[in-house]
Amino acid sequence: MTDASFPPARETPPATPRVGLFATCLVDLFRPSVGFAAVRLLEQAGCRVEVPEAQTCCGQPAYNAGDRADTKAIARQVVAAFESFDYVVVPSGSCGAMLHEHYPALFADEPDFAPRVRALADKTHELVSFLADVMKLETVPGRFAGSVTYHDSCSGLRELGVKAQPRRLLAGIEGLELRELRDAEVCCGFGGTFCVKYPEISDKIVSEKCKAIEESGAELLLAGDLGCLLNMAGKLKRRGSGVRSRHVAEVLAGELDQPAIGEPDPS
Known part of the structure; x- marks a missing residue:
C-alpha cells in the first residue's frame, strides 16, 4: 500500500512536474554552476524546480566505507526532504544510483519504512536521462562552437x-x-x-x-x-x-x- 503523504512514481509526467533537485555535495561545495545549469534545463523542459534546504549528503561515502548505521540516518533525511515531489533529479550518476539502486537494499529489513524508500527510488533520475527519457527534451539552450x-x-x-x-x-x-x-x-x-x-x-x-x-x-x-x-x-x-x-x-x-x-x- 502506498502512503498518501507522497506521490507514486509516474510513467507519464504531469503537465508541470514538481521536481526536487538533489544538488549533491560536490556541486554545492565545488561547482554551484552545475546546479544552476540543471535548474535552467529542468525549467526549460517545463518543470517546477525546488531545492530543499534540508538536503545534505546522499550517504554514499559512509555506505562505501561500510558504515550502514550512519548511511541509514542520512538516507532517512533524504527521504523526508524529497518524498513529496513528483520526481527527484540528480546531476550525478553516482549519487543518483545511490538513491535509486542502493537505498532500497539498505532498508530491505525494515518493512515499515521500505515502501517509502522504494517510492523515492522509483522516481529518482539522473539529470540528463530525465531530460531525454522522461521529459522528452529535444532542444537545449546551449551554444558551443x-x-x-x-x-x-x-x-x-x-x-x-x-x-x-x-x-x-x-x-x-x-x-x-x-x-x-x-x-x-x-x-x-x-x-x-x-x-x-x-x-x-x-x-x-x-x-x-x-x-x-x-x-x-x-x-x-x-x-x-x-x-x-x-x-x-x-x-x-x-x-x-x-x-x-x-x-x-x-x-x-x-x-x-x-x-x-x-x-x-x-x-
Missing part, C-alpha cells in the same frame, strides 16, 4: 543506463562536434574513496584516461559526474594539457560564464 569528448562515468553507465542520452542532447547543439573517446566506458580512477585507498592504482588509471582524452583531439572534456571531472581535470592540469573540463549540464544549458573546472577566475 568547438569539439568535445565525453566520458561515461561508471555509476551512471552501469547502474542507471546513461549512455545515449547525453550524446542525443549534445547532437542538437549547433557547432558542437563530438569526438568519441577511446575506452569511454573505462573508469577514470576516481571511485570516491578508491582514489584515497589506492592512490597509485588510481593515478595509473587516470593517466591512461587522460592520454585517451588528449588523443581525441577535443578541446573540452564533458561528463555527468563532478567527482570524475575533478579527478580528470586535475590530472590534465598536472600534465600541462590544454583540454578543459566541464559538466555536461553546463554546455547543454549554455552556462559557460564560469571558468572551466580547475581554471582560475580571470576577474
Whole structure:
C-alpha cells in the first residue's frame, strides 16, 4: 500500500512536474554552476524546480566505507526532504544510483519504512536521462562552437543506463562536434574513496584516461559526474594539457560564464 503523504512514481509526467533537485555535495561545495545549469534545463523542459534546504549528503561515502548505521540516518533525511515531489533529479550518476539502486537494499529489513524508500527510488533520475527519457527534451539552450569528448562515468553507465542520452542532447547543439573517446566506458580512477585507498592504482588509471582524452583531439572534456571531472581535470592540469573540463549540464544549458573546472577566475 502506498502512503498518501507522497506521490507514486509516474510513467507519464504531469503537465508541470514538481521536481526536487538533489544538488549533491560536490556541486554545492565545488561547482554551484552545475546546479544552476540543471535548474535552467529542468525549467526549460517545463518543470517546477525546488531545492530543499534540508538536503545534505546522499550517504554514499559512509555506505562505501561500510558504515550502514550512519548511511541509514542520512538516507532517512533524504527521504523526508524529497518524498513529496513528483520526481527527484540528480546531476550525478553516482549519487543518483545511490538513491535509486542502493537505498532500497539498505532498508530491505525494515518493512515499515521500505515502501517509502522504494517510492523515492522509483522516481529518482539522473539529470540528463530525465531530460531525454522522461521529459522528452529535444532542444537545449546551449551554444558551443568547438569539439568535445565525453566520458561515461561508471555509476551512471552501469547502474542507471546513461549512455545515449547525453550524446542525443549534445547532437542538437549547433557547432558542437563530438569526438568519441577511446575506452569511454573505462573508469577514470576516481571511485570516491578508491582514489584515497589506492592512490597509485588510481593515478595509473587516470593517466591512461587522460592520454585517451588528449588523443581525441577535443578541446573540452564533458561528463555527468563532478567527482570524475575533478579527478580528470586535475590530472590534465598536472600534465600541462590544454583540454578543459566541464559538466555536461553546463554546455547543454549554455552556462559557460564560469571558468572551466580547475581554471582560475580571470576577474
